Amino acid sequence: MKRDLTENIKKELIYLACLFFVIAIAFKIVFYKEGIIVVLRILFALFWIFVLPGYAVMLYWNEKLEFIERFIIGIAISAAVIGSASYYLGLLGLNIKYHGAILPLVLLCVGAAIAIKKK
Amino acid sequence: MVKINLNSFLESVFLILIFSTLIWAGCSVLWDHELSHNFPYGYLASDTFQHQVRAESIKEMGNYRNEAPYIVAGFKDVVGYYPPLFYHLGVIFSYVSGLETYDGAYFLVFFFAAIAAMIMYLIIRDFSKKIAILSLPFAVLIFSKGLYAGFTWGHWPSIVAQFFLVALFWAVMRHELEGSSYILGIVFAGSILSHTSEAIFGFIFIVIYSGYLVATKQLHMRYIKTISMGALIAGVICSYYLIIFQQTWAKLQPFEFSISKEFGGTFILIGLMALGVIISLAFSGKKLHASFAAGLVMLLIGYSNYVGFGNRAFQARFFWPIYLSVFFGMGIYYIIKKITAKFYFYVAVALVFLLLFNAPIISAIPSTSRFTTPGMMDPYHWETLMWLKDNTPKDSKLYFFYGDIYYQDALLRNAEREHYLIARDDFIGSLQNKTIKRSYSTRAASDSGAGFAYRKGFFSYGMHINEGWVRTKQMDLCNFNYYIFDKASQQPVLAQYNMIIANELLKKEWVKVVYGNNYVVVLENKKPGEDCINETRFD
Numbered sequence: 001m002k003r004d005l006t007e008n009i010k011k012e013l014i015y016l017a018c019l020f021f022v023i024a025i026a027f028k029i030v031f032y033k034e035g036i037i038v039v040l041r042i043l044f045a046l047f048w049i050f051v052l053p054g055y056a057v058m059l060y061w062n063e064k065l066e067f068i069e070r071f072i073i074g075i076a077i078s079a080a081v082i083g084s085a086s087y088y089l090g091l092l093g094l095n096i097k098y099h100g101a102i103l104p105l106v107l108l109c110v111g112a113a114i115a116i117k118k119k
Numbered sequence: 120m121v122k123i124n125l126n127s128f129l130e131s132v133f134l135i136l137i138f139s140t141l142i143w144a145g146c147s148v149l150w151d152h153e154l155s156h157n158f159p160y161g162y163l164a165s166d167t168f169q170h171q172v173r174a175e176s177i178k179e180m181g182n183y184r185n186e187a188p189y190i191v192a193g194f195k196d197v198v199g200y201y202p203p204l205f206y207h208l209g210v211i212f213s214y215v216s217g218l219e220t221y222d223g224a225y226f227l228v229f230f231f232a233a234i235a236a237m238i239m240y241l242i243i244r245d246f247s248k249k250i251a252i253l254s255l256p257f258a259v260l261i262f263s264k265g266l267y268a269g270f271t272w273g274h275w276p277s278i279v280a281q282f283f284l285v286a287l288f289w290a291v292m293r294h295e296l297e298g299s300s301y302i303l304g305i306v307f308a309g310s311i312l313s314h315t316s317e318a319i320f321g322f323i324f325i326v327i328y329s330g331y332l333v334a335t336k337q338l339h340m341r342y343i344k345t346i347s348m349g350a351l352i353a354g355v356i357c358s359y360y361l362i363i364f365q366q367t368w369a370k371l372q373p374f375e376f377s378i379s380k381e382f383g384g385t386f387i388l389i390g391l392m393a394l395g396v397i398i399s400l401a402f403s404g405k406k407l408h409a410s411f412a413a414g415l416v417m418l419l420i421g422y423s424n425y426v427g428f429g430n431r432a433f434q435a436r437f438f439w440p441i442y443l444s445v446f447f448g449m450g451i452y453y454i455i456k457k458i459t460a461k462f463y464f465y466v467a468v469a470l471v472f473l474l475l476f477n478a479p480i481i482s483a484i485p486s487t488s489r490f491t492t493p494g495m496m497d498p499y500h501w502e503t504l505m506w507l508k509d510n511t512p513k514d515s516k517l518y519f520f521y522g523d524i525y526y527q528d529a530l531l532r533n534a535e536r537e538h539y540l541i542a543r544d545d546f547i548g549s550l551q552n553k554t555i556k557r558s559y560s561t562r563a564a565s566d567s568g569a570g571f572a573y574r575k576g577f578f579s580y581g582m583h584i585n586e587g588w589v590r591t592k593q594m595d596l597c598n599f600n601y602y603i604f605d606k607a608s609q610q611p612v613l614a615q616y617n618m619i620i621a622n623e624l625l626k627k628e629w630v631k632v633v634y635g636n637n638y639v640v641v642l643e644n645k646k647p648g649e650d651c652i653n654e655t656r657f658d
Binding site for chain 1: 138143218298
């Protein structure tokens with residue numbers, strides 16, 4: 001079962017990489033006056049903060065929901081979790097400048113761990 | 120080797136196409152097809168700056184325990200009272216992307232709106248993929264005339280909250296999924312922590328939908344458990360902020376019953392939608408799909424201005440093209456079905472073009488309102504505000520004389536100093552009387568919406584607004600450290616009066632010009648409290 005999950009993750013990571021590439025092209029066309037480095041940084045930020053943590057969390061529903069559904073809903077879940085966790089971490093004294101590195105990473109690990117544990 | 124299903128591939132291409140179109144129509148055209156700018160770009164009202172400055176202040180303070188003093192009339196103990204989620208995401212995105220906060224936070228609003236359209240697509244797709252494809256193009260109308268103001272005038276937290284609201288609809292639809300209560304609780308919390316009134320829309324939706332399930336004897340224990348658990352999770356996540364909300368907004372701005380008569384929409388669209396509503400109700404049979412339920416509830420909430428919901432009803436309309444898209448899609452589907460349903464994908468693409476570009480052709484059908492504008496800010500005022508922020512002591516008091524843009528006063532907070540603004544009436548009256556005064560009617564340009572609430576205990580708050588604070592009063596110019604004058608105005612006489620006052624101030628040797636550019640000049644008063652200006656008349 002774990003092997004199935006690993007295979008599925010491998011396959012879907014290729015999808016995610018393709019999506020990154022295609023959306024990068026789309027963004028470069030849409031913001032055609034902007035430099036490619038800025039476009040890539042913004043896309044990286046969107047993927048790092050919203051897409052990848054959301055994808056990891058939604059792995060729990062790997063067998064119930066299609067990739068496309070998990071991909072899109074994962075963005076909303078990641079936004080809600082990271083936004084609210086950042087608020088409380090800030091109140092607890094951890095400066096917000098660290099949240100962009102820590103919170104997505106934690107969400108990625110927790111999401112993957114829960115999915116593996118479920119299997 | 121990875122096998123790709125052709126249908127899924129085409130669907131992905133379609134979704135990326137619509138997503139890119141939404142970003143293009145909403146954000147890219149407005150921003151002159153650039154992502155990073157030298158100053159806040161496309162900001163058309165004070166509220167846009169309100170959110171930008173608050174995000175920037177959180178970035179600088181590292182947290183949102185308190186409001187920055189320059190936002191709240193210099194008070195240092197005012198608790199962070201605005202729903203915090205959007206600001207935190209804006210700051211995090213700014214750090215990771217390298218964009219300035221004013222670009223990063225604004226971009227996220229468009230991004231979330233586009234994703235909300237995608238989530239609605241998923242909800243409708245659960246009913247019918249063809250209808251979902253035909254419905255999605257209507258999402259571009261969130262950037263049509265009127266609704267677009269939600270973005271450009273700064274209803275950003277409301278838009279972000281409605282993004283979570285759409286996700287909440289999805290979670291209710293998927294309530295049979297194991298663990299869906301966590302999703303429901305998390306997105307409900309997202310809505311509460313973005314803009315609390317939209318969370319109330321979510322609550323109303325759940326109540327009405329549950330009522331429908333009870334009435335049709337479809338209410339199951341699984342549904343009750345999911346909703347109850349989700350509400351509990353959301354309550355736990357938001358409990359700390361909800362106490363602040365209850366002690367501030369709920370006390371100062373309680374619900375007020377106010378009726379307004381504004382129908383909205385155009386004949387063709389309403390006709391098409393009505394057809395969709397009738398067909399949806401007729402074909403939904405015994406089970407009303409979540410997409411129809413969400414559409415109907417948001418239609419009712421959008422018209423709740425007739426029963427006293429006032430502004431909140433209008434905010435719900437920002438996303439009508441998304442909430443109600445299922446009815447448009449349904450209407451079109453049953454029209455083209457009579458001919459052939461094979462071409463629905465091409466019809467969807469044609470709809471996108473029609474709604475993007477039709478304005479000159481069929482004025483009865485709304486289309487996107489696309490324009491490029493730097494908005495209220497310009498490089499000269501921005502440079503001035505940044506100069507004040509970087510070069511004046513933190514405890515300085517600033518005095519802004521007349522400026523065309525200054526009365527959208529949230530933008531002045533970018534100076535990050537306690538600041539005051541000359542009252543327009545007194546300024547114009549004094550100009551008409553040809554007098555120069557030492558004391559003018561002056562406005563404390565600050566955000567007093569939550570009463571400058573400060574914490575006395577965990578459940579006990581005081582409000583500086585009730586302790587003798589007044590927004591506008593006569594103030595002595597000589598008590599300020601810096602004076603900011605615009606040298607140009609759309610009404611040249613106003614700028615000329617500015618210069619007359621500036622020159623009178625400069626007659627004192629301790630008042631000096633410390634900064635200037637083509638539009639603005641800044642004077643420093645090195646002896647605050649001393650007589651700084653001769654009250655006189657001029658010709």
